[in-house]
Amino acid sequence: MKAIYFLLLFILPFCQSSFAQSPDSVFLFSYFKGNGEDGLHLAYSRDGLSWEALKNDQSFLKPELSPDKLMRDPCIIRGGDGLFHMVWTVSWTQKGIGYAHSADLIHWSKQQYIPVMEQEEQTRNTWAPEVTYDPQHNVYMIYWASTITGAFPETQIAADNAYNHRMYYTTTKNFKEYTETQLLYDPGFNCIDATILPYQGRWMMVIKDETREPAEKNLKLAFADELEGPYSEASKPITGDYWAEGPTVSYDQGLWRVYFDKYTDKKFGLIESSDLKTWTDNSQKLTMPNGIRHGTIVKISNNELAKLLRVKP
Template structure:
């Protein structure tokens, strides 16, 4: 294990690599409501604490692809090409995910269905996809959680319909050609909701330990020098005594903040890294009612101004 992997907080790390030509004046949070039937919702914030719904909390994009035509777990990043790229969960039981791109977060390209688990005959689902851009290779890694019947039986739960996830991935340069789907992370437990950010010394994966018995249902961290791994053993839980899922992280000022869905309590939570460790700041943040599993990005003041007009 690399020495830096043992650091429980990120206080000694540099910021995520961002486009040096863009100015960050605020943040946009992508999320879904209900079961994801109406599509993409967006909220903005100037400080990362108070979030205000955009477009009167109505959908910016109605889902059109997949078995159930849902838009759950929308994950958006700004790529090396200057475009915003989004992936999402289209169904509870499909073998693919949704994809679209945008220049302004308002007008989106034709939605596509990416059949990333099509060749895995016993795959049951494709949940919570995310994208991470690797500036060194100029490629994007798309990754998600899937259960493949008959695999990793030692951790198959008796409850929750026997779902027993691991994290899988594919790599693309242009979102037209994709590498063969492979296993990304096998931590020795049922794992979903991976979200990876880049550090100057490698990559950090936030993940949900989905173990039901003995109960975990919390957020942990793993590390790697390379985007495609191998990733370290998962850390101890960094969230508290509640069920949490859908982590998304961003550095605001000198501190990392991780937002997550307290889905049992039907509200959003957050933790902040400090020199003393992770501190729960859930009571200090405010999200639009009904916000579910989403992602956070940095944006310019000009972009926020345009979004406000919608």
């Protein structure tokens, strides 16, 4: 019964997983280019393979927050209120993240800075935030990767500028009041770029193993009964012999697709599976806008797409 309950609940699209809503729904990809200095970019696809940039690949929203004024790693979901909610990385060194909402992906609310790690004096960064909605509890969980100097010394090395990330989180019901920041996941290794989605009445996390020595730089899976965890030990790598980061996931007609940035190869990758055990690399089938970087997928209707197509550069 629990599995059926979750199946009924999760018919709304998530930034991490795109469940089929209707025959006329399309995939939308939020992403950034360069260093994220020009803001939010959007692309769409009807088959999940061929993607076309909207607005001639010009920005839909300029970043305003932090001294750096960046909008990296944009994550968009459709919330329980029907609005699109977005979080993003505002800076390389700030202790908070950005947030805004929209009814149509064109007109956005005032950008808000959420100081999620300000209470930790030794925090070096707050990177790649994502947000997941739990309709059973009507709550949003925002989670991100941070390095706190001196924490987790067992995995501390000098490589990669001595970053040593773990996943942290806060929850909110209204994006005005937030719970105290807590540790979400310590898999025993340097980790970043988590994305969480529902799976068979539970929750599945796709996460990057950021270990540099010996190099991992791959994606793994972990599972939990509750959104806030605890999450299981990380699986074996699901990506291949290349460096991967920034995963986003779709599920459509029995097929799981994990899209990710093959960042050292300067291109996007795609792996597919019907059972989450055997994965096939079908990156060669993927056509993405030039210069696309870490982002997320959500599903929208044809009517919503039509409005986006009318936006002029």
